[in-house]
Amino acid sequence: MMSQHRPNTPALLIDEQRFERNLARLNQRLERLGVPLRPHLKTVKNVELARRMLAGQPGGATVSTLAEADYFFADGIADLLYAVGIAPGKLEAAARRIADGMQLTLILDHPDAARAVADAAQRLDTNFRVLLEVDADGHRAGFQPDDPALVESARILANGGATPAGVMVHAGGSYACRDRDCLVRAAEQERLAAVSATEALREAGFEAPVVSVGSTPTATFAQDLTGVTEVRAGVYAFMDLVMAGLGVCELDEIAVSVLTEVIGHRGEHGQVLVDAGWMSLSRDGGTADQAVDRGYGVVCDETGRVLCPEVIVCATNQEHGILARRDREALKLEDFPIGRRLRILPNHACATAGQFEHFWLADPEGRPVRKLERCRGW
Amino acid sequence: MMSQHRPNTPALLIDEQRFERNLARLNQRLERLGVPLRPHLKTVKNVELARRMLAGQPGGATVSTLAEADYFFADGIADLLYAVGIAPGKLEAAARRIADGMQLTLILDHPDAARAVADAAQRLDTNFRVLLEVDADGHRAGFQPDDPALVESARILANGGATPAGVMVHAGGSYACRDRDCLVRAAEQERLAAVSATEALREAGFEAPVVSVGSTPTATFAQDLTGVTEVRAGVYAFMDLVMAGLGVCELDEIAVSVLTEVIGHRGEHGQVLVDAGWMSLSRDGGTADQAVDRGYGVVCDETGRVLCPEVIVCATNQEHGILARRDREALKLEDFPIGRRLRILPNHACATAGQFEHFWLADPEGRPVRKLERCRGW
Incomplete structure (x- = not known):
């Protein structure tokens, strides 16, 4: 024991062994399902832990702020999905980061946001890469999978010189589940929303290579991820009482x-x-x-x-x-x-x-x- | 307008004019009641705003962490009441600050805490200055004003070479009020708890020069502060919806x-x-x-x-x-x-x-x- 380490209270402690086991558990699960992980780094907000979460994965990560994007990019994590609907006021900042070499992907769920991105793409001469956010459960944001505005937004982006690269879904509603069956259903619902929106884009002529889903509960309980190209999760690294209450961890x-x-x-x-x-x-x-x-x-x-x-x-x-x-x-x-x-x-x-x-x-x-x-x- | 100032969102904004008016309002009120203010700096956590809160007051301030104490002390604000029951594990850190010239005052509400301070006073050769926390409303912490443990704790401190310097009360229960009468009563209850505990200390032979009360609601609605030597408040500088709901501000x-x-x-x-x-x-x-x-x-x-x-x-x-x-x-x-x-x-x-x-x-x-x-x- 290194007795000189006596933190002031209150202090945040991360049990390294539990952290590593949590990573291994989800990694193994997703390996069985054949889908890579794009870990969400908003939970750990630290580059050493991020590196461990990325080990054995393709290397892309998810962030919730541009400050996180900057912090991780400074350490060489360049493929970053900024998973909050882009505020038009942040497009200049996003363009600067792309010019600096960050492989930044944005999300949006409204034709007006697509127009703002398309305008900025022209004005700032930047090819923004964008996922269209799709709603699985009415929880927060996203196009309905069959909403014509989804394909319309992809067209607005493409016409403006931006790249509609696919779809992303976050089944936040899974947090309200009370039992395992509900979580299994939430995961399948998330997958179906993503896959059907992707089909709509592909039918309209877009390649839509990215089909991104995820939340820690659905990533843990998904039985099948056919059609999905990546899973996002962040809380799984630490876990918490809400996850324990859902049966996601002990x-x-x-x-x-x-x-x-x-x-x-x-x-x-x-x-x-x-x-x-x-x-x-x-x-x-x-x-x-x-x-x-x-x-x-x-x-x-x-x-x-x-x-x-x-x-x-x-x-x-x-x-x-x-x-x-x-x-x-x-x-x-x-x-x-x-x-x-x-x-x-x-x-x-x-x-x-x-x-x-x-x-x-x-x-x-x-x-x-x-x-x-x-x-x-x- | 200086158009180069366009904060990223989300950003915290402080309306300077409203801030100054909020300070003036409480300062005038306490001036009428004849009691100085020891502003609580946990709300603003900034030295420029702290300086404005201290203008026209004796110069002592209140903090909620040792990090705040260090931050303000570095800028010359030396008289600091650390208004959270002292954790024994923080006494060495407190002693170092006192040795550096900080006029740090601690609080506690249990004879065991007094013993921990007395032991540390001997061990670290430090004269800790301590207020005894007194409860006015069962809200959080503090000795009951008539609890013999109050005087006992003062004795433990004095015998150990620390200085029991008086009492402090925080009428946190005032936040649960629904009308003006309740707030007026809460303020008087806070004053009475402080004064009666002080009397108990003085009868036992302690000088108890400090009689410190406060919360933004009680500071705003106090009708009489006889026997009180200082008022603490912090939220008054910014105000918020809870204060508006209490009728403390618009x-x-x-x-x-x-x-x-x-x-x-x-x-x-x-x-x-x-x-x-x-x-x-x-x-x-x-x-x-x-x-x-x-x-x-x-x-x-x-x-x-x-x-x-x-x-x-x-x-x-x-x-x-x-x-x-x-x-x-x-x-x-x-x-x-x-x-x-x-x-x-x-x-x-x-x-x-x-x-x-x-x-x-x-x-x-x-x-x-x-x-x-x-x-x-x-």
Whole structure:
């Protein structure tokens, strides 16, 4: 043990062994299905972890901000899908990156956005590569697969000198599933939306080589990916309580946690105060709609072992967390002496990790080994 | 207009005029009550804004992390109250800062924490200055004013060579008020808890020169601050939708907003997609328990004028926000062309600002004037 590594609390810890196992599990699954992974790097936001996620894959990645694109491109990851509908105000910035050699792919889901891209392609003399976002479940964005505006948008792009390169679907609705069957269906629905939209494009004369689908739940439960050319997933690398609630992972497979320290007792309530509030844990209450509401996180000992799944963070302020039992029984305060270090498994890996500029890789005993940076901003 | 200032979206904007008016309003109020302000800098996390908040005040400030303490101390703000119960694991770090000349004051609310501080005072040969945190409303932390453990903890500190310098109370329960009377009562309850705990300390022979109270709602509605030596508040500088819901400010007094751009339409739902999700807005849903649930924010035009209080951010993903009407009527999509810039007033100034490393000062027309940094981390 390298005892000089004693992070300030709160600190973000990544259990390296669990992380590697999570990668191996999804990689093996997708290998069996015969489809490569384009990992979404918005969860890890770190180049060393990104490199491990890309190992054995074609090398393309997914990002959620241009800041992430810049950060990873600076380290040689050049094939980047920016998977948020392009804001017209960002097209000049995108063109600069393409001129610098970034193989940037944009997405959009409206003919007006296609027109903005086509106009910018002319004005900036840039061949934007674009995927048409397709909706599988009414969750967020995307053309309906049979919407004539899909093919119309591809035409607008092509006529303007941009490249409509295919389709992308994100079955965000899978997060609302309650059982395995629902997840299997969500994955098939995602595939079907992608494949039928692709057929519409191909019938209209577009090559549409890219058929991109993905979310961690659907990537995990897909039974068949015929017609799909790549899968995107990001949370799978860390996992979290929402994924555990969906049956995508077990609690002891969650690689991300927040190290914290007991700072007080609420004796009359049988509750405990820690120095991790929403500034570190985030305010994500993603398990509130699941069968088991885990508040703002499940409490582990300093090595990362769950104390008791009943013990959660029940409330947060900016830099305070309040620990309590889900069944409202009082905690045994003697188990939580002031100064004791604990770890909190978060609801949502992306949201909690997003609160930190740095993280610590931890060994299987929970000992911090190495501090690494994370990309931030937009 | 300096047209070269066109922030990337999402961006944090601070309306300078509203900010200055918010400062003047609370300063005048506290001047009438005869009590100085120790502003809480966790909301602004920027030294230029901090300097403006400190103008005309004694010069002491409040922080929520040691990272904030370091950041402000580097700029000469030395008198800093670290207003989170001290984690024993942070005492060495605190001692180093005191040795460097920071006038750091700690807080605690348990005899075991007092013992940890007393032990560290001996071990590190440091005279820690400590306020005893007192509870006014069962909201979070603090000794009950009449708890013998309060005086016991002061004795433990003094015997160990630390300085019990008085009391601090934060009436966080005031955020749950629904009307003015409740806020007036919360302020008086906060004052009474502080004063009665101070009396207990003084009767036991401690000087207890500091009697520190505060929250933006109670600072705004206090009618009398007899016996109080300083008021803490932070949100007052920016204001937010939670404060508007409490009657602490009007919507057009909120100085903080997130600049965003329309990226898509959910035509069948009459909803609009923007490029501000929870990574920028935060997941704080602080108005959900108020009379008017404003989702994740109220939508303004690019100059910061509320379009219609009914139009809110109804849902967020990492980098997506969905705009809708509270009454579920469809939005007129022609009012939200793709590429239009909008601004979102947030529920909670601290949480939203906390998502950003930079912000833009904006003029009264909403034009960004100058980019400034914010302190981050722990």
